[in-house]
Amino acid sequence: MKKKTIEELKEIAKDIRRKVVTMLCRAGSGHPGGSLSVTDFITACYFSEMNLDPKNPKWEDRDRFVLSKGHVCPAQYAALAKLGFFPEETLQTLREEGSILQGHPNMQCPGVEIPTGSLGQGVACAVGMAIALKMDKKNSRVFAVLGDGECQEGEVWEAAQTANKYQLDNLILFVDNNNLQIDGTTDEVMPNRDLGEKFKAFGFEIYNIDGNDMAQILRTLDAVRLHSHSTKPKCIIGQTTKGKGVSFMENVADWHGVAPNKEQCEQALKDIDANYSFE
Amino acid sequence: MKKIATRNGFGEEILALGKENKNIVVINADIGKSCKTYEFAQAYPEQEINVGIAEQNAAGIAAGMATCGKIPFVVTYAIFASLRMCEMVRQEIAYPKLNVKIVGSHGGLSPARDGASHQAIEDMGVLRTLPNMTVIMPADYWAAKKLTRAVAEHKGPAYIRFTRDSIPVIYDENVELEIGKAHMIQDGNDVAIIANGDTVCIAVEAAQELAKENISARVLDMHTIKPLDVDAVVDCIENIGKIITVEDHTIINGLGSAVCEVVAERGKGKVKRIGVPDKYGESAPYERLLAINGITVEGIVAAAKNI
Numbered sequence: 011m012k013k014k015t016i017e018e019l020k021e022i023a024k025d026i027r028r029k030v031v032t033m034l035c036r037a038g039s040g041h042p043g044g045s046l047s048v049t050d051f052i053t054a055c056y057f058s059e060m061n062l063d064p065k066n067p068k069w070e071d072r073d074r075f076v077l078s079k080g081h082v083c084p085a086q087y088a089a090l091a092k093l094g095f096f097p098e099e100t101l102q103t104l105r106e107e108g109s110i111l112q113g114h115p116n117m118q119c120p121g122v123e124i125p126t127g128s129l130g131q132g133v134a135c136a137v138g139m140a141i142a143l144k145m146d147k148k149n150s151r152v153f154a155v156l157g158d159g160e161c162q163e164g165e166v167w168e169a170a171q172t173a174n175k176y177q178l179d180n181l182i183l184f185v186d187n188n189n190l191q192i193d194g195t196t197d198e199v200m201p202n203r204d205l206g207e208k209f210k211a212f213g214f215e216i217y218n219i220d221g222n223d224m225a226q227i228l229r230t231l232d233a234v235r236l237h238s239h240s241t242k243p244k245c246i247i248g249q250t251t252k253g254k255g256v257s258f259m260e261n262v263a264d265w266h267g268v269a270p271n272k273e274q275c276e277q278a279l280k281d282i283d284a285n286y287s288f289e
Numbered sequence: 290m291k292k293i294a295t296r297n298g299f300g301e302e303i304l305a306l307g308k309e310n311k312n313i314v315v316i317n318a319d320i321g322k323s324c325k326t327y328e329f330a331q332a333y334p335e336q337e338i339n340v341g342i343a344e345q346n347a348a349g350i351a352a353g354m355a356t357c358g359k360i361p362f363v364v365t366y367a368i369f370a371s372l373r374m375c376e377m378v379r380q381e382i383a384y385p386k387l388n389v390k391i392v393g394s395h396g397g398l399s400p401a402r403d404g405a406s407h408q409a410i411e412d413m414g415v416l417r418t419l420p421n422m423t424v425i426m427p428a429d430y431w432a433a434k435k436l437t438r439a440v441a442e443h444k445g446p447a448y449i450r451f452t453r454d455s456i457p458v459i460y461d462e463n464v465e466l467e468i469g470k471a472h473m474i475q476d477g478n479d480v481a482i483i484a485n486g487d488t489v490c491i492a493v494e495a496a497q498e499l500a501k502e503n504i505s506a507r508v509l510d511m512h513t514i515k516p517l518d519v520d521a522v523v524d525c526i527e528n529i530g531k532i533i534t535v536e537d538h539t540i541i542n543g544l545g546s547a548v549c550e551v552v553a554e555r556g557k558g559k560v561k562r563i564g565v566p567d568k569y570g571e572s573a574p575y576e577r578l579l580a581i582n583g584i585t586v587e588g589i590v591a592a593a594k595n596i
Contacts, residue, residue, distance in 0.1 A: 076353075117385045123356055128380045134346040135381055138353020138361075141338060145314075146357070165377070168346035176338070 014058055020224050020288075022092065023053040027255050027282045029088035029101060035275035037105040040113065043265040044082040047188040047222070047250040048155055054227045055153050056089040059235075064094040067120040071150055074123050074139045078132025078156040079186065080114040081267070087111050087119070095121040130163025132156060133183065137169045140181040140243075151180045159191030162200045167212065173243040174213030181243040182234060183214070186221060188252035190263045206247045214245040221248020222288075255288065257281045292455035295486075296394045298433025299451050300325025303362060306441050307333045312358060313441060316340060316347050318365045324394040324451075326364045344369045348377035348391075355387040360441060366400070367393030367450050371412030382446045383419040390440050391416075396426065396450035397487065397537030398565070398582075401575040408570040408578075409450075414542030416448040417515045423447040423468060424515040428489035431460040436512060439468050450486065452537075454575050457490045469513045471521035477505035480593045481525035484535040485511050485544050488563075488584055492535050495589035504593060514544050522551040526558035531596045533561050533589055537579065540564040561592045 014022075026049050034040040056062070060073040077086050084104060091098045096110065096119070103109035110119045114127025124135045136154035143150050160166065173181050185205055193199045202208075206216045215238060219226045227248070234244050252266070253259025256278040259270075270278055306313050307329050317339040321327045330337040340347045344365050351361035363370065370378075370393035382389045393412055400407040417424050425440065425447065427433040433451060440447045447468075459474070466472055471483070474493060484492035489510045496506040507529060509521060525532050532552065534545035545562030552558040565582050579585060 074356075124352060125380060125385050128376060131349050131377055131381055134349025134377070135353035135356075137346070138350035138355075139357055140353075141350065142314075142354040142357035142359050145335065145359070165345045165349065168340070168343035169349065171343070172338075172340050172346060172350065175341075 016225050016228060019053055019057055019228070022057050023050050023224065024282055025092065026053055026085055026088040028279055030084045031256065031270060031275055031278045031282065033084050033088070033101050033104045034269040035272065036102060037269060039105060039269050040084055041081040041267050042259060042270065043190065043252040044079060044157060044186065044188065045085040046254045046256060046259065047252045048082050048186045049085045049254070050222050050224055051155065051184050051186070051227055051248060052085050052089050054224065054231060056093060058228060059231045060153065061150070062093070067095055071148060073150050074136070074152040076124055076132045076136040076139070076152065076154040077115060077126055078154055079129065079160055080126030080132070083115040086115065090119070090121040129157070129160040130165040133166050133169035136181060137172050137178060140173070140178040141176055143180060144178070151182060153182050153184065155184045155186060158185055158187045158189065158196050158202055158205060159199070161185065161202055161205055170209065170212040170214070177241040178243045179238070179241045183243070183245040184221070185245065185247045186250050187247055188250045190252045190261065190266065192263065192266050194263055209245040213242055215240055215242040217244065217246045219246060219248055221250040222254050251287070255282050255286055257286050260287060290457040292457055293430040294453060294455045295427050295430060295433040296325045296451040296453065298427070298430040299392065299437050300328060302434040302437040304329050304332060306438065307336055310360070311336065313360045313362065314338065314354060316351050316361055316363045318342060318344050318347050318369070320365060324364045324366070324392065344373045345377050348374040349381050351389045352381035352385070352387050355389050360388055360390070362390045362392050364392040364394070366407060367396035367409035367412045368407055370448070371409060371415045375415060379419050383421045386421045386445050388444055389446050391448045393448060393450045395453045397452060398570050398578040399452035399454055399487070399537070399575055401578050402572050404572040405569040410539045410565045410570065413450060413514055413538050414546070417542060417547065421446055422515065423513065425468065425513050426450040426486035427512055428486055428510045429456060429459045431458065431462060431464050432466055432512060435464060435466045439466065443468055452487050456487050459490050459493060466512060469516045469518060471518040472510040472512065474508040474510055477507040478529055479505045480596065481507040481509065481529045481532045482535060482589060482593070483509045483511050483522070483525070483532060483544065483548055485514065487537050488535040491584065491586055492589060495586045495593070498586060498590050499593055506593060511544055514547050517547045517551070519551055522548055523555065526552060526555050531559050533563060533592045533596065535584060535589060536564040537584060538564055539567055541567055559596055561596050563588055563592060
């Protein structure tokens with residue numbers, strides 16, 4: 011597959027944002043804020059970095075993607091549909107009875123590797139995958155996305171220490187550091203202090219970036235793939251904006267778990283089309 | 290009668306399985322020595338992960354490994370396997386029906402002197418409540434070996450519970466045990482005693498005592514409480530009518546409850562549950578703890594006469 015340009019990837023991210031907003035509006039419930047903050051990293055993983063085969067979702071040598079913050083699955087679903095893991099029309103069934111697109115992802119959905127949604131659990135699952143792939147001498151890598159609020163869960167750190175013990179250089183974590191959680195800012199609810207320093211203390215190689223800047227994301231993924239010679243697990247701390255790209259959602263905690271109504275959806279689509287906060 | 294702990298049977302069988310199938314992996318949580326997986330770790334270090342004292346993450350790691358084709362056995366004490374890891378087991382193992390085996394050693398009151406903190410009296414009930422989960426407790430050393438192998442061959446999540454102390458070896462190497470099928474040790478027609486785990490040998494002894502008084506007891510080893518062998522229970526209801534259940538577990542949601550569910554839906558038959566009566570244990574010798582809770586030969590005999 012020909013490597014996509016930054017501009018092409020930005021267009022894909024834009025389309026995913028459009029799909030996220032539309033799906034959530036139609037479903038009448040879901041989590042727009044976080045879905046929009048992780049969209050750029052998800053786009054880079056699925057459309058540039060990972061080895062996948064949409065026609066053979068269980069291909070043995072594929073890279074694995076674990077969405078530990080499972081509530082932002084609309085962004086992942088949109089990416090999977092665009093890649094052809096399932097028809098794009100299926101996106102219209104988000105959160106409907108009988109849909110493969112559950113409110114939080116499960117393995118009925120092609121391309122989803124593990125069910126998530128209960129926060130703090132995905133990193134351990136990703137660690138298990140990374141260990142198993144190493145046992146089988148596979149070159150596949152495991153990408154896991156977690157939230158900053160989620161890092162308040164103790165299991166994240168249990169998994170992190172295991173990643174260090176087994177020197178899982180095939181594990182790449184991305185912390186969606188949008189500084190907001192349901193009850194307010196992470197500093198108000200439970201200060202994380204410096205997550206990069208924390209993961210570093212747990213033995214990770216750290217990359218601090220703007221997690222909504224496609225060029226920086228791609229440079230970082232290149233650096234991890236080409237220039238990291240340590241056996242340490244990797245952690246990208248991505249500073250992001252919750253609700254990124256939609257004027258009235260940006261940095262508003264209340265848009266964590268509320269779907270836009272029709273008018274709000276139209277406004278959101280206008281913002282996205284106008285590259286709001288990206289220009 | 291020879292006595293061996295069921296955890297030893299597990300340790301020997303998992304060692305054999307590890308040699309036969311390189312996809313079988315053990316995930317230890319710092320207590321491999323007492324759960325009898327230390328030898329496995331020594332023999333097959335490339336098939337063992339030790340996560341330290343971090344059980345929640347052990348469950349997630351097992352789930353992740355299972356998605357890559359491994360058959361992970363997560364090994365810890367029953368109390369942590371069922372309660373510390375509970376939500377991770379539900380979300381990452383039972384819900385997606387992954388091929389993970391959860392091993393709970395030191396089940397029931399068997400970590401006796403350690404006291405209530407380590408005595409798992411709720412574990413089988415908790416795990417029985419999870420959809421997709423199979424729940425098993427072997428009755429002796431041979432059953433432990435046979436059912437460990439059966440669990441390894443079974444596709445899907447399973448919980449298997451072992452205990453700490455040496456208990457009588459009631460079977461031999463030819464015993465055939467199938468997941469989900471009760472094993473009839475002896476037939477009888479006055480009363481049915483349905484037991485599992487360490488209490489099966491107590492039930493057998495009680496049946497012998499009852500025979501002296503011309504009371505004929507059927508004894509079933511109900512090693513699998515989920516899926517329960519409903520046909521075996523219905524047969525007891527239809528042909529005997531009186532059932533005593535015996536378990537080293539709270540009488541809520543364990544073997545006794547599972548049997549009662551069948552009896553209630555059938556609308557006939559009588560049950561008396563013997564087990565831990567909805568209270569925590571304490572530090573004491575194992576035999577004393579069983580006696581305090583009436584899980585004894587005398588307790589079963591009295592129940593059989595009074596039902």
